[in-house]
Amino acid sequence: MSATELPARHGxxxxxxxxxxxxxxxxxxxxxxxxxxxxxxxxxxYLLGRDRLISGLEVPARGTVLELGCGTGRNIVLAAxxxxxxxxxxxxxxxxxxxxxxxAIAREGLSGRVTLVRGDATDFDAKALFSVERFDRxxxxxxxxxxxxxxxxxxxxxxxxxxxxxxxxxxxxxxEALPGWFRTLLCGWLxxxxxxxxHSLRDVLESESARTGATLRFRTLYRGYTWLAVIKTAV
Ligand SMILES: C[S@@+](CC[C@H](N)C(=O)[O-])C[C@H]1O[C@@H](n2cnc3c(N)ncnc32)[C@H](O)[C@@H]1O
Numbered sequence: 001m002s003a004t005e006l007p008a009r010h011g012x013x014x015x016x017x018x019x020x021x022x023x024x025x026x027x028x029x030x031x032x033x034x035x036x037x038x039x040x041x042x043x044x045x046y047l048l049g050r051d052r053l054i055s056g057l058e059v060p061a062r063g064t065v066l067e068l069g070c071g072t073g074r075n076i077v078l079a080a081x082x083x084x085x086x087x088x089x090x091x092x093x094x095x096x097x098x099x100x101x102x103x104a105i106a107r108e109g110l111s112g113r114v115t116l117v118r119g120d121a122t123d124f125d126a127k128a129l130f131s132v133e134r135f136d137r138x139x140x141x142x143x144x145x146x147x148x149x150x151x152x153x154x155x156x157x158x159x160x161x162x163x164x165x166x167x168x169x170x171x172x173x174x175x176e177a178l179p180g181w182f183r184t185l186l187c188g189w190l191x192x193x194x195x196x197x198x199h200s201l202r203d204v205l206e207s208e209s210a211r212t213g214a215t216l217r218f219r220t221l222y223r224g225y226t227w228l229a230v231i232k233t234a235v
Contacts, residue, residue, distance in 0.1 A: 024148060025118070028094035031193060032071075036100045040074050047142045049226040050075060053170040054139075056230065059083040063136035066091065066160070068121040068153060069143025073101030073114075080110050089130045090116040122152040126160045135160055139168040145195045154208050164235040169205070169228070172197035176224030205229050 032039070054075060059065055063086045067076055070090030080088050088110075092098050098116055105114045117129045121143065127133045138157045144150040157167045172190070174197060175183040187197065198204075202218055209216040209231050219228045 024120075025093040025095070027194065028092075028146070029096045032094050032096045036072060036096055039072050039100070043074075043142075049170045049221050049228050050141050051078070052221075053141060053168050053228060054079045054082060056228075057083070057137050057139065057166075057168060059086045060136055061085060063087075064089065064132055064134075064162075065137045065139070066126070066130075066132075066135045066157075068124075068138065068140045068157060069093075069147065070101055070116065071097045071143070073104040073116070075139070075141055076101070076114055077104055077108050077110065080108070080114060086113075088114045089126075089132065089135070090114065091119045091121060091124060091129065092116070093118065093120055121147055122149045122156060124156060124160075133160075134162040134165070136162050136165050137168065138165070139170075141170050142172070144169065144201065145171050145190070145197050146193075150198060151204050154204060158208060158212050158214065158231065158233065161233050163233060165233050167231040167233075169201070169230075171201065171227055173220055173224040173227040174199055176220065178223050178225065201227060202229075205231060 057065065057079060059079075063083070065079060065083070065086050066089040068091050070076055070092050073090060076088045076090050080086070090101060092101070095118055098118055101116055105111055105116065115130055119129055121140070126135070138161060140153060140157065144153060147153055154167070161167060172195070175186065190196065205216055205218065212233065214231045214233045217230045221228055
């Protein structure tokens with residue numbers, strides 16, 4: 001299949017998508033219905049660290065890569081250019097965002113190696129959705145801070161990785177080394193978009209790595225504005 005079958009815009013996700021918090025998809029559609037048209041232009045100034053995550057994916061030859069919360073498809077397009085023989089998969093709960101992503105993927109001529117579907121990143125059945133059971137790389141970029149029950153996304157992603165695969169996460173940090181007023185302003189502004197930087201992100205990644213026998217590399221960028229993490233599973 002090429003870019004997405006969008007089952008959701010006019011109905012419920014197909015069987016296999018799993019449960020999602022009531023109304024969260026609709027909430028995300030509401031946030032992005034208009035924002036999606038200016039999303040890529042505006043977010044490049046404050047969703048920092050995404051390109052670093054992409055260049056760190058180091059996708060193996062003919063590898064498979066899944067983005068959870070893929071939004072407009074911006075990251076998948078860039079990653080597909082960088083790793084030209086890899087296959088890409090994107091999942092998002094917002095039909096509005098997927099509409100923009102589908103158009104972007106088609107514009108780039110990538111429909112043959114990118115599959116997009118609507119689903120909930122906290123509870124998804126990769127085999128039913130993508131006909132792929134395990135991925136070499138999974139990444140989550142500035143989405144955990146918008147996903148209720150985001151911890152489940154981390155365990156679901158780890159469960160969907162091939163042995164020796166890796167999970168890459170970039171998101172807002174706690175602005176640890178920035179002035180307090182900056183953090184207050186930023187968090188107040190993000191709240192309007194239903195975004196909440198996850199203060200326990202590092203702890204959860206550490207405990208999930210320990211639970212699954214994986215190794216974690218956690219980095220703080222831009223004085224804590226951004227957190228970037230890679231979990232590598234055992235071979
Ligand atoms: C801030 S955007 C990030 C988009 C993209 N990853 C990027 O880096 O530009 C967050 C995305 O997460 C999606 N999202 C929120 N909750 C989700 C969930 N439970 N399951 C899947 N996607 C979700 C939203 O619809 C939105 O597209």
